[in-house]
Amino acid sequence: MKNFSDIEFLSEYLDGRLTANDAAQLELRLRSDPELESALQDLRAARSFLRQLPQRKAPRNFALTRQMVGLKPPLPRAYPLFKFASAFAAALFLFSFAVHAPPLSAGFGGSAAAAPAVAMYDAGEAPAGDAAFSPESFAAPLPEEEPTAKMLQAPTEESAPLEADLPSAAPFNWTALFFIVALLGNGALLIMRYSASAKWR
């Protein structure tokens, strides 16, 4: 067995990596050293086996799809503008809705009825224990029935001045406009995305 520097030298010789001078010197040694010659034949055989390995045909096509590499279809130039306009209209809609929407309590007419109820709980006059939840209690008429019925009736003289204080209906409903613009904008964005990906198919 030759030392490893000889083996490395032989391997380079086999690949034609030695200078003409080094190759000539090695060939001289090879003629006089059968062990070195045998080592060269071993390396040559190993290389030969590898080079004789069949080159297989790729069993399938490795061409890439856009999905594989995460490419997105090119969107129209107007897309960012539409996106900004839609987002802006949606923000305006939310702001306008928050400002112009009637208070929740007024909407349900609960302020007047709720106040006494809260006061009753505060004063410890809550319906007494089990009795409040007994089956009979569901059948019995509610104590607040009268005031509730009153509220459902036509506005009384007492409530008329309150309504007069409310601002009159706006001549133009901006909230609805912002809502429609936001809706249309998002619809346009969807169509743009769909048509862009349809072009790629």
Added chain:
Amino acid sequence: MDETALIASAQQGDLDAFNTLVLHYQNAVFNTALRILGDDDSAQDAAQEAFISAFQSLKSFRGGSFKAWLLRTTTNACLDELRRQKRRPVVPLEPQTDDGEEIDSPKWLTDPNLTPDQQSEADELEHAVQHCLDSLPVEFRAVIVLADVQELDYAEVARAARIPLGTVKSRIARARLRLRECLRGFEELLPSSFRLKEEQA
């Protein structure tokens, strides 16, 4: 095929141009992966990963041998695959006939120009060489596959494996030596035409 123009287009994100390169190099990439990994399914996965990775990092290609650059990506994909297999070892599924029997040499792998006897000899040689390749440490295996199966020159192997030229020389010599020693164990099994077959220098 104007490779430089295709690479330039692919670097601008042209997937069709890149796929032309894929079709040209897919056999080399698949064979490199197959010889490093020794398993057809893993080789297909690694080849696909290599092409995806190559497309995504194509801007880092600064000229030189595109094949060497692509095979570097392939080697990296193979090393990733080996690491993955080490973490989650799996039993490879051999292709089977309708009766559930394993097929040693699937039809698509066979060379139609060989007689059945020659095909059998070629299969035996291939199994023996692949077995010996698999027994090499992976860093030696990658270098010898690039140098002797893909026939890259030493500088290209150094670039592809990202190791100094001196290390390439030494790994090639060691790998050839170990392969020859390993193949001695198979000499009785190998067809006579392959025993100590020597290349004409």
